[in-house]
Amino acid sequence: MPHTTASIINQCRESGLRRTKALELLIDTLLSSPRPMTLAELSEHKNLNTQCDRATVFRLLQRLTDKAVVRRLGLHERAAYFTLLLEGRHQDFLICSECGKIEPIKAPCPVHALEREIASSTGFTELYHELEFFGICPACSK
Amino acid sequence: MPHTTASIINQCRESGLRRTKALELLIDTLLSSPRPMTLAELSEHKNLNTQCDRATVFRLLQRLTDKAVVRRLGLHERAAYFTLLLEGRHQDFLICSECGKIEPIKAPCPVHALEREIASSTGFTELYHELEFFGICPACSK
DNA sequence: ATACCTGCAAAGTCTTTGCCTTAGG
DNA sequence: CCTAAGGCAAAGACTTTGCAGGTAT
Numbered sequence: 430m431p432h433t434t435a436s437i438i439n440q441c442r443e444s445g446l447r448r449t450k451a452l453e454l455l456i457d458t459l460l461s462s463p464r465p466m467t468l469a470e471l472s473e474h475k476n477l478n479t480q481c482d483r484a485t486v487f488r489l490l491q492r493l494t495d496k497a498v499v500r501r502l503g504l505h506e507r508a509a510y511f512t513l514l515l516e517g518r519h520q521d522f523l524i525c526s527e528c529g530k531i532e533p534i535k536a537p538c539p540v541h542a543l544e545r546e547i548a549s550s551t552g553f554t555e556l557y558h559e560l561e562f563f564g565i566c567p568a569c570s571k
Numbered sequence: 572m573p574h575t576t577a578s579i580i581n582q583c584r585e586s587g588l589r590r591t592k593a594l595e596l597l598i599d600t601l602l603s604s605p606r607p608m609t610l611a612e613l614s615e616h617k618n619l620n621t622q623c624d625r626a627t628v629f630r631l632l633q634r635l636t637d638k639a640v641v642r643r644l645g646l647h648e649r650a651a652y653f654t655l656l657l658e659g660r661h662q663d664f665l666i667c668s669e670c671g672k673i674e675p676i677k678a679p680c681p682v683h684a685l686e687r688e689i690a691s692s693t694g695f696t697e698l699y700h701e702l703e704f705f706g707i708c709p710a711c712s713k
Numbered sequence: 714a715t716a717c718c719t720g721c722a723a724a725g726t727c728t729t730t731g732c733c734t735t736a737g738g
Numbered sequence: 739c740c741t742a743a744g745g746c747a748a749a750g751a752c753t754t755t756g757c758a759g760g761t762a763t
Contacts, residue, residue: 503645
């Protein structure tokens with residue numbers, strides 16, 4: 430079952446959001462990106478820049494984060510990153526401290542067992558994790 | 572061999588930093604904290620607030636990060652967190668999405684093997700990682 | 714009709730820098 | 739002495755909000 434703009438919009442509608450042009454464009458844009466994007470990247474993206482205000486994108490991302498349709502990530506930058514929360518598609522990242530390039534890691538994430546253990550030992554609920562590797566990429570280390 | 576203010580200051584001196592009052596106070600404060608601290612927390616801390624300007628603390632943290640004496644962490648907040656980089660003392664964190672409380676995780680970190688694998692398969696150097704668990708803590712979930 | 718959304722503009726929050734003075738080695 | 743470090747104040751970067759008008763349902 431592929432993730433489509435339509436199916437995600439439906440999910441939003443079911444959470445009580447209205448179907449607006451901005452929502453559609455935003456979902457489209459996020460879906461087309463292989464990696465998380467910042468608010469600035471999103472609102473300057475060709476899909477969105479003439480279509481809606483940055484504040485609108487901001488508030489949309491806020492609502493979508495509340496509804497667990499997108500996730501907000503730190504990634505160590507000044508700006509926050511956003512990515513669609515697609516079922517069964519957890520991603521960890523490898524980031525160059527020098528040039529800032531972000532790439533998803535292919536290897537399976539080794540943290541899920543610990544996550545369950547922490548959930549039961551601490552009583553935290555709705556647990557998830559964020560794992561990032563930082564280092565100097567080959568291009569920058571020259 | 573315990574980590575002391577004196578030993579860390581020596582490390583700084585060896586990296587070319589001068590021994591100043593502000594440096595001493597900052598190291599002291601970081602050393603006394605069980606968890607990472609923000610610039611604001613540091614510069615408002617009773618040790619520092621009357622002793623030196625926030626810009627000074629900022630620039631010190633910058634230099635110390637360069638010299639790998641402290642590490643700058645994301646932790647998903649608006650503000651950056653700083654912690655001493657003590658030999659053999661890697662920490663992962665558990666953070667409440669609701670109240671923001673940050674606690675170090677006791678369990679051994681399961682990521683080091685993957686880290687080595689990534690280093691060799693991607694050619695990244697000076698690799699390190701940051702692992703955070705987010706969820707709702709027992710107090711907030713009531 | 715009526716909540717919800719949007720755009721615009723302004724205000725916040727945290728970080729970063731310039732410039733001149735102070736002090737470590 | 740000479741250069742790194744500090745203080746003060748101002749500028750940046752990114753986020754967040756108030757308000758008036760627009761729109762999905």
